[in-house]
Amino acid sequence: MKIEQMLIEDFDVFLGDHPYAKDFFESFGLKIEDNNTTVAGFIDSTDDIMLEDLGLNKEILLTSFKDFMSGMLELNEDSEMIQSVTIIGGNDKSGEPEDVEFTINRGEIICIVGPTGSGKSRLLADIEWLSQKDTPTKRQILINGKRPDKKWRFSTEHKLVAQLSQNMNFVMDLSASDFIKLHAESRLVENPEEKTMLILKKANELAGEPFSNDTQVTSLSGGQSRALMIADIAYLSKSPIVLIDEIENAGIDRKKALEILVKEEKIILLATHDPLLALRGDKRLVIKNGGISKVIKSSEKEFQHLGYLEELDNKLMTLRNRLRNGEILEVI
Numbered sequence: 001m002k003i004e005q006m007l008i009e010d011f012d013v014f015l016g017d018h019p020y021a022k023d024f025f026e027s028f029g030l031k032i033e034d035n036n037t038t039v040a041g042f043i044d045s046t047d048d049i050m051l052e053d054l055g056l057n058k059e060i061l062l063t064s065f066k067d068f069m070s071g072m073l074e075l076n077e078d079s080e081m082i083q084s085v086t087i088i089g090g091n092d093k094s095g096e097p098e099d100v101e102f103t104i105n106r107g108e109i110i111c112i113v114g115p116t117g118s119g120k121s122r123l124l125a126d127i128e129w130l131s132q133k134d135t136p137t138k139r140q141i142l143i144n145g146k147r148p149d150k151k152w153r154f155s156t157e158h159k160l161v162a163q164l165s166q167n168m169n170f171v172m173d174l175s176a177s178d179f180i181k182l183h184a185e186s187r188l189v190e191n192p193e194e195k196t197m198l199i200l201k202k203a204n205e206l207a208g209e210p211f212s213n214d215t216q217v218t219s220l221s222g223g224q225s226r227a228l229m230i231a232d233i234a235y236l237s238k239s240p241i242v243l244i245d246e247i248e249n250a251g252i253d254r255k256k257a258l259e260i261l262v263k264e265e266k267i268i269l270l271a272t273h274d275p276l277l278a279l280r281g282d283k284r285l286v287i288k289n290g291g292i293s294k295v296i297k298s299s300e301k302e303f304q305h306l307g308y309l310e311e312l313d314n315k316l317m318t319l320r321n322r323l324r325n326g327e328i329l330e331v332i
Helices: 005-006 011-017 020-027 039-044 048-053 058-083 122-130 150-154 176-186 192-206 222-235 254-265 300-325
Strands: 084-088 099-105 109-113 140-143 161-163 241-245 269-272 284-287 290-295
Touching: 005 039, 005 058, 011 020, 011 084, 020 290, 039 150, 048 058, 058 140, 058 269, 084 122, 099 269, 109 122, 122 269, 150 269, 150 290, 161 222, 161 269, 176 222, 192 222, 192 254, 222 254
Parallel strands: 109 269, 109 284, 161 241, 241 269
Antiparallel strands: 084 099, 084 140, 284 290
């Protein structure tokens, strides 16, 4: 819907469809009550003296409202319109061409495998920056088969990528619930308290050791903080592309973490050394000497091996938990 059409919409209906607009008006001290008028009528009914005290007039308020709504609508459209990411190969550390081009669609998991130091993190960085042959690898990243708009590369408001790195540090000493609620409110989502509770619930399902809503984020363990961020990315972040570096070291339920991201139709690229994760992807990229040497589509035979590997993993997890609980492993 165009902004001009919104102006003639019933004000209460408009707020129901765009609840974040209520925060816009309240930030100017305007009271939101039952209004039997249009959006334009509400703006026109504002008190001139009060607006003057704020250094505004109705014309400036109207212009500010249009700019605000244009930005919010554009943010939502950006997230919904991203359907695919294409990686066009550049060169490896020796300058040899990668000679690859492949596309990743929403809801797909692409695993990146290779020895330590082979260049997995460099590939993630190229995708995060939507490189256009302007990084050391000379790779090019396309969005929906086209060169990305500059705003997606250089504007923080239109960032398409959420990255979960191996090391995380919180600088705000807030409780987990306050931290997520603050993020929800900054996104102007409807019912931020409800969204906060959902994210905390999902985070505790992922974490090896549950934590309370009142736990300070600076006190969370590495696994707990990454569980919180994965749930936040899945249910709150607008970024359609998710980059994860070695989730196996996080101490979380890896399978469930991927499932919730796929369910929310994220485009997922995962650097990993874990065979359970590598075989769970739709494809895997093999990195050698800084370049993509192979693109392998996961086979049915490989999927059949997952059951056996999961049995082994569950046995190891049982042993880990017994050790954590102070048991002596005389019988395995």
